[in-house]
Every structure is written in structure tokens, then in C-alpha cells.
Amino acid sequence: MQDVARAVGVSPMTVSRAFRNDASVSDKTREAVRQAAEAMGYVFDSTASTLRSQRTGFVAVTIPSINNANFAETVRGLSEALKPQGLQILLGTTDYDIQNEEELIEQLLRRRPEAIVVTGGKHTERARRLLENAAIPVIETWDLPERPLGHVVGFSNAAAVGMTVDHLVAHGATRIAFIGGDADRDTRGTDRRLGFIAAMQRHGLDATRLIAAGAPPISMREGARAMARLLETLPDTQAVICVSDLSAFGALSECQRRGVAVPGQIAIAGFGDYEIAGTCVPALTTVNPFPHEIGRKAAEVIAAALASPGLPPQRAAISPGLIARDSTG
Amino acid sequence: MQDVARAVGVSPMTVSRAFRNDASVSDKTREAVRQAAEAMGYVFDSTASTLRSQRTGFVAVTIPSINNANFAETVRGLSEALKPQGLQILLGTTDYDIQNEEELIEQLLRRRPEAIVVTGGKHTERARRLLENAAIPVIETWDLPERPLGHVVGFSNAAAVGMTVDHLVAHGATRIAFIGGDADRDTRGTDRRLGFIAAMQRHGLDATRLIAAGAPPISMREGARAMARLLETLPDTQAVICVSDLSAFGALSECQRRGVAVPGQIAIAGFGDYEIAGTCVPALTTVNPFPHEIGRKAAEVIAAALASPGLPPQRAAISPGLIARDSTG
DNA sequence: TCAGTCGACGGGAACGATAACATCAGCCCC
DNA sequence: GGGGCTGATGTTATCGTTCCCGTCGACTGA
Numbered sequence: 001m002q003d004v005a006r007a008v009g010v011s012p013m014t015v016s017r018a019f020r021n022d023a024s025v026s027d028k029t030r031e032a033v034r035q036a037a038e039a040m041g042y043v044f045d046s047t048a049s050t051l052r053s054q055r056t057g058f059v060a061v062t063i064p065s066i067n068n069a070n071f072a073e074t075v076r077g078l079s080e081a082l083k084p085q086g087l088q089i090l091l092g093t094t095d096y097d098i099q100n101e102e103e104l105i106e107q108l109l110r111r112r113p114e115a116i117v118v119t120g121g122k123h124t125e126r127a128r129r130l131l132e133n134a135a136i137p138v139i140e141t142w143d144l145p146e147r148p149l150g151h152v153v154g155f156s157n158a159a160a161v162g163m164t165v166d167h168l169v170a171h172g173a174t175r176i177a178f179i180g181g182d183a184d185r186d187t188r189g190t191d192r193r194l195g196f197i198a199a200m201q202r203h204g205l206d207a208t209r210l211i212a213a214g215a216p217p218i219s220m221r222e223g224a225r226a227m228a229r230l231l232e233t234l235p236d237t238q239a240v241i242c243v244s245d246l247s248a249f250g251a252l253s254e255c256q257r258r259g260v261a262v263p264g265q266i267a268i269a270g271f272g273d274y275e276i277a278g279t280c281v282p283a284l285t286t287v288n289p290f291p292h293e294i295g296r297k298a299a300e301v302i303a304a305a306l307a308s309p310g311l312p313p314q315r316a317a318i319s320p321g322l323i324a325r326d327s328t329g
Numbered sequence: 330m331q332d333v334a335r336a337v338g339v340s341p342m343t344v345s346r347a348f349r350n351d352a353s354v355s356d357k358t359r360e361a362v363r364q365a366a367e368a369m370g371y372v373f374d375s376t377a378s379t380l381r382s383q384r385t386g387f388v389a390v391t392i393p394s395i396n397n398a399n400f401a402e403t404v405r406g407l408s409e410a411l412k413p414q415g416l417q418i419l420l421g422t423t424d425y426d427i428q429n430e431e432e433l434i435e436q437l438l439r440r441r442p443e444a445i446v447v448t449g450g451k452h453t454e455r456a457r458r459l460l461e462n463a464a465i466p467v468i469e470t471w472d473l474p475e476r477p478l479g480h481v482v483g484f485s486n487a488a489a490v491g492m493t494v495d496h497l498v499a500h501g502a503t504r505i506a507f508i509g510g511d512a513d514r515d516t517r518g519t520d521r522r523l524g525f526i527a528a529m530q531r532h533g534l535d536a537t538r539l540i541a542a543g544a545p546p547i548s549m550r551e552g553a554r555a556m557a558r559l560l561e562t563l564p565d566t567q568a569v570i571c572v573s574d575l576s577a578f579g580a581l582s583e584c585q586r587r588g589v590a591v592p593g594q595i596a597i598a599g600f601g602d603y604e605i606a607g608t609c610v611p612a613l614t615t616v617n618p619f620p621h622e623i624g625r626k627a628a629e630v631i632a633a634a635l636a637s638p639g640l641p642p643q644r645a646a647i648s649p650g651l652i653a654r655d656s657t658g
Numbered sequence: 659t660c661a662g663t664c665g666a667c668g669g670g671a672a673c674g675a676t677a678a679c680a681t682c683a684g685c686c687c688c
Numbered sequence: 689g690g691g692g693c694t695g696a697t698g699t700t701a702t703c704g705t706t707c708c709c710g711t712c713g714a715c716t717g718a
Contacts (some may be wrong), residue, residue, distance in 0.1 A: 010667075010668085011669080013669080013705095013706080014666085017666090024666060024667085025667080026667095029667085042460035043435065043439060043459065043463070044705090045439065045703095045704055047385060047440065047704080048380055048701090048703070049674090050376045051673050051674065051704080052673050053706055053707080055624065066397055066401045066405060071401050072396040075395055076422075079422070091420050093405075108374065110374065111644060133372070152661080221604070246604075251606065253609055275549050279578065279582050339696095339698090340697070340699085341674090342676080343697060345674095345675065354697085355695085355697095358696080358697090375673060375677085376673090377673070377676085378674080380702095381677075382677080382703085
């Protein structure tokens with residue numbers, strides 16, 4: 001910056017101002033600075049700017065996996081809405097593990113983000129402390145935690161699966177199964193299973209047809225294997241709800257391989273409204289949790305919280321939408 | 330850090346050393362520092378460390394879209410292999426546009442990454458200049474550029490599609506079509522189309538059955554629409570290669586809706602070995618570009634380049650593997 | 659004409675760590 | 689016993705910006 005200043009014949013302070021568009025610099029000077037910088041190959045150094053101004057321009061985001069269209073959509077929504085505010089996403093993945101999440105959160109906080117968005121509402125005690133001490137807006141997403149850390153933009157995974165159960169029951173199904181992961185690692189998956197059980201009991205139906213398909217997140221392949229197990233052990237099942245569209249599609253593919261008619265012999269529903277759910281034959285009944293909307297709203301909350309630091313914790317509840325398609329008749 | 334130092338009764342320098350595991354500090358002191366920091370809720374500030382040490386611990390990565398399982402896998406491979414080296418990924422998306430890429434690269438370079446990984450080998454002139462001036466290792470991936478900027482970890486998209494053409498021709502197909510995006514925006518998609526044309530000509534076959542399915546990246550839905558168009562305009566087509574497995578699955582689903590037998594009436598091949606290709610019925614013939622491997626190797630190159638600054642540009646060619654499945658007989 | 663205002667720009671200190679060098683006690687070994 | 693070495697710690701200056709305050713000339717309006 002010194003060098004650029006010398007080249008233009010101004011002070012470093014003026015160069016600094018020229019690079020930020022807000023400060024009072026004449027257009028002529030600004031243009032001269034830009035050109036000199038471009039010619040010299042100078043690239044502004046945010047690390048120094050960050051230290052002095054105490055503004056990093058980062059928003060930290062944790063998601064379970066980058067290889068998941070739903071979370072990717074949330075990140076995209078966030079990113080799009082944060083960009084005009086001059087904020088950039090610093091992304092990390094937890095691999096569906098709250099221990100990893102704790103470590104990741106610490107890593108991210110060292111970078112001094114201006115806000116942090118986490119997926120889910122279940123964290124280790126130390127992670128909670130870290131987030132509380134960070135003195136920045138915290139947004140929990142994809143869940144409606146009972147004991148929120150700060151702001152919340154999410155929905156009830158249990159209630160969303162309840163909608164699917166209601167839909168199947170309305171179509172006359174009574175022997176309904178649930179395919180999900182087997183551990184408590186994926187808390188959203190667990191919530192969906194619990195939501196299934198609660199809804200079945202509410203209808204006075206048997207809620208014990210639970211197929212555990214391995215360590216979450218369960219893939220198409222695991223969904224297929226789980227369906228094979230279901231067809232063999234509980235062949236009179238009329239409908240099955242899968243923890244995600246991916247496993248639901250795997251289940252559907254297994255039926256196709258075995259010549260089991262869907263929905264004729266067994267109805268299948270998924271979760272997430274992945275693109276595949278609308279494309280495959282028969283198209284899958286699913287629930288749209290509006291992942292992009294979650295990201296967009298989280299960005300709005302961040303903007304509001306940064307604008308007025310005393311803002312009380314916001315709670316934006318998203319209403320997932322049931323999408324009834326051919327796979328459930 | 331001052332406060333922690335006071336609490337423990339040492340100098341800030343000792344605290345600094347205690348936080349980095351390499352320096353010579355007694356175990357007792359280190360432990361005392363950790364505990365004091367934990368108790369006081371102190372979180373290490375990388376921004377300051379970064380400025381003085383000129384080490385950010387960032388590796389910048391640009392990908393076209395976060396919502397793509399192939400690129401996500403590359404990022405995962407990178408991330409896993411960089412973590413043990415104490416490097417963290419700073420991710421940005423270009424939305425398949427080299428103008429966006431230019432802007433993104435500038436944004437990322439301001440953060441002073443220690444290396445940068447870009448997807449593809451086509452960039453604006455200014456982006457090339459920025460990368461060359463940055464004086465850090467540059468790794469181009471998912472391509473084998475003729476005029477590389479630095480290191481390369483990739484494969485020839487054209488040759489990969491050539492393998493698929495060879496496979497179909499070996500199975501007796503002569504009237505083969507290609508479904509892809511319509512613009513030059515997605516350079517890898519364009520390379521695949523050109524590779525298709527070249528391979529067809531090499532076999533002395535008609536290479537004009539090209540279906541343009543809209544602005545890249547083309548989705549399942551667009552693949553389905555393109556297949557509808559293909560079946561209507563060129564009904565004697567024996568096989569079709571799609572620019573990705575997603576569009577290939579869309580094409581397959583359209584055949585299923587129309588009762589067109591796959592592979593009996595028309596064979597379908599995709600690209601990318603997405604999970605869906607191995608799950609759907611019939612399973613899709615595809616090409617595995619080993620995206621995770623690309624990420625892993627890129628991380629290796631980064632490690633080598635950071636260890637020995639004079640390292641000549643590396644060129645790691647990945648050999649994509651054809652996976653023949655039921656969809657091509 | 660002159661006080662007041664405003665826009666454009668400069669000087670010096672500071673953000674919170676760490677590189678580089680200095681110090682110092684304890685130990686080893688001839 | 690003293691020189692040399694090693695491990696643990698302290699001191700000073702510094703990374704490249706920006707905050708804070710100040711200066712200076714031009715313009716305005718009575």
C-alpha cells in the first residue's frame with residue numbers, strides 16, 4: 001500500500017480510503033489509485049484490515065456434510081443473501097458428529113466471524129459455552145431447539161414427519177414402517193423417527209416397524225438394503241416413510257428390482273424434496289423443508305442482529321410443505 | 330492474551346508459545362495456560378497471528394457449484410488431506426461463470442491464502458494475472474489445460490467421453506446422440522461435447538445428434554426434457570450419452586414414463602458416477618472421474634509445493650474409469 | 659471581507675499476535 | 689571448576705491496515 005501511495009503521490013491513508021468505497025476521496029484520486037494498484041499487481045490485504053478494524057467480513061457456517069443437496073441449498077441461500085452485505089461464508093463440516101462440531105466451532109471462532117450459523121440444536125456443553133462467550137449472533141438452523149443459544153431459523157423435524165404419517169393414514173394405510181439411521185448421531189434423523197412414532201401412536205397405530213439402516217447419513221444403497229430387509233421381515237407393510245429422499249429412492253429402486261409395485265403393493269414417502277423425488281418414476285411423496293429459505297432467513301436475522309446489537313433472540317419457524325406424489329397413490 | 334498471561338503469571342510470549350504445540354514450553358506451564366484460557370473463555374485470535382506470521386492457514390478453493398456431488402467430493406478429499414497440515418479451506422462458488430470466478434479469485438486472494446485450487450483451466454485474462462502475481466501455489470483441477478497456470482490435477486473430459494463412445498460402438502451402436510448444455514458457460518460440459526464429436530468422427534460416425542438442454546448445469550428435469558425432444562425428433566437413435574449422470578437419470582425417467590425400454594430400445598450413459606447411477610434401475614453406465622482422488626492429490630501437491638517453494642509445476646493426470654452397467658446392455 | 663462549513667487528505671498510534679534475539683538457570687563433562 | 693550446551697522464558701519491534709484527530713484550501717452567505 002505504501003508503494004501504491006508513492007506511485008500515485010498520496011499518503012497510504014488515501015489509498016486505504018480509495019479501496020473502501022465509503023470514505024471521502026475524490027473520484028479522480030480513487031481512479032488513479034485503482035489503476036496504479038492494478039498495474040503494480042497490488043491486492044488489498046484483508047488480514048491487516050481485519051485486525052485493525054475488528055471486522056473480518058466472515059460468517060461462520062457449520063453443516064453436517066457438504067455432499068448433501070439440502071444443506072448445500074441452505075448455504076447457497078445464505079451466501080446469496082450475505083454477499084450484498086459484504087459478508088463471506090467460512091464453511092466447515094461436522095460429519096454429523098457433535099464432537100467434531102465442537103472442535104470445528106473453536107476453529108471457526110478463532111477466525112473471529114461476525115456471526116455463526118450452526119445446523120441443529122444439539123451441541124456439546126463446551127460448544128455451547130464457546131458460542132455463548134463469542135459475543136456474536138448465533139443462529140441455529142434446521143431445528144427448533146428447546147433451549148436455543150440465540151436465534152433460530154428452523155422447523156420441527158418430528159412434526160414434518162407427522163404430516164407424512166397423516167397423509168398415509170388418510171389414504172388408508174395402517175401398517176406403516178420407518179427406515180432411518182440406527183444411531184443418535186444424526187439428531188434430525190432421530191427427531192424424524194421420534195416424530196413418526198408419536199404420530200403413529202396419535203393415530204392408535206403400531207409404531208414398531210422401524211428399520212435401522214446403518215450409521216447416518218444413510219445413502220441410496222442403504223435405503224435399498226433396508227427395503228430388502230423390510231420386504232422380507234414385514235411383508236404385509238403397506239407404506240414406508242424414509243428419513244430422506246435418498247434412502248427413499250434406494251428403497252424404490254429395490255422394489256423395482258424385485259418387481260414390487262409402488263404404490264400398488266407398498267407406498268413410499270421420503271423427506272427433503274431432493275430433485276430426484278420429483279423426477280423418478282413413480283415420483284416420490286416428500287416434505288419440502290425449504291432449505292434455501294432457511295439460508296435466506298438466517299441471513300436476514302444476521303443483518304438485523306448486526307444492525308441492532310441489542311436485538312432479542314429471533315425465532316423464525318419455517319413450515320415444511322407436504323408434496324403428495326404418485327409413490328403414495 | 331495479556332489477561333491470560335497475567336492470570337498464569339507468565340509473559341504473553343509464553344502464552345503464545347503454549348497455544349502452538351511446536352515451541353519449547355514446559356508441560357506444566359502449557360497446561361496452566363490452557364486451563365486459564367478455558368476458564369476465562371479466551372479464544373485464540375488467528376487474525377493477529379496471521380498478520381505477524383504471514384501464515385493464514387487458508388487454502389482457497391473455487392468450485393462451480395456447492396450443490397454438486399462431484400465437486401463436493403473433491404472438496405471433501407481436499408479438506409480431509411489438508412486438515413492434518415493445519416490448513417483450512419476457504420470455499421467460493423463461481424456459478425459456472427468465469428467472470429464470477431475472476432471476482433471470486435480477487436476476493437479470496439485478499440484473504441492471503443497459502444495456496445489456491447481452482448476448478449477448470451479456463452479463466453479471464455485478469456484472473457490469470459491475479460493468480461500469477463499471487464506468488465502462491467495454484468492448482469487447476471478437473472481439466473488438463475493446454476496453458477496451465479501452475480500445477481494441474483485433472484483429466485481430459487474429452488477423452489473420458491471418448492471412452493464412453495468406444496464402449497457404445499463396441500456394443501454395436503452407430504446412431505448415438507449427446508445431451509448437454511447449450512452454451513460455452515460450463516467448459517467441462519463443452520469439452521465433453523467436443524470429445525463426443527471427435528470420438529464419433531474417429532469411428533466414422535455421424536456426430537450431429539446433439540441435443541442442447543438449456544443453460545448449464547443441466548439438471549434431471551432438463552435431461553428428461555431433452556430426452557423427450559430426442560425421442561420425438563430422432564426416434565431411430567440407438568444410444569445417448571448425457572453430460573452428467575443427473576441428466577442421464579432424467580433421460581432414463583422420461584423413457585420410463587413413455588414406456589421406452591432401456592437399454593432395449595435406447596441405451597443411456599452418463600458421466601460422473603454419482604450415487605444414483607449405481608442405484609437406479611437399470612443402473613447407468615457412466616465414467617468415474619475419481620473426484621475424491623482429485624482433492625486428495627491436489628492436497629498432496631499443495632503440501633509438496635509449500636515444503637519446497639522452488640517445486641516445478643506438477644501435472645497429475647487422473648485416469649477416469651468407465652463403469653459399464655445395465656443401461657447400455 | 660470574514661467567520662463558518664465542508665470536502666479532501668495526512669500523521670501517528672494501535673489492533674493482537676509472533677519473529678528474532680537475549681537472558682538465565684541448570685547440567686554435563688573433561 | 690569453568691566452558692559449553694540446552695531448555696524455558698522474557699523483551700522489543702513489527703506485520704499492513706485503519707481509527708482518530710488535525711490541517712488546509714475552497715466555497716458560502718451576510
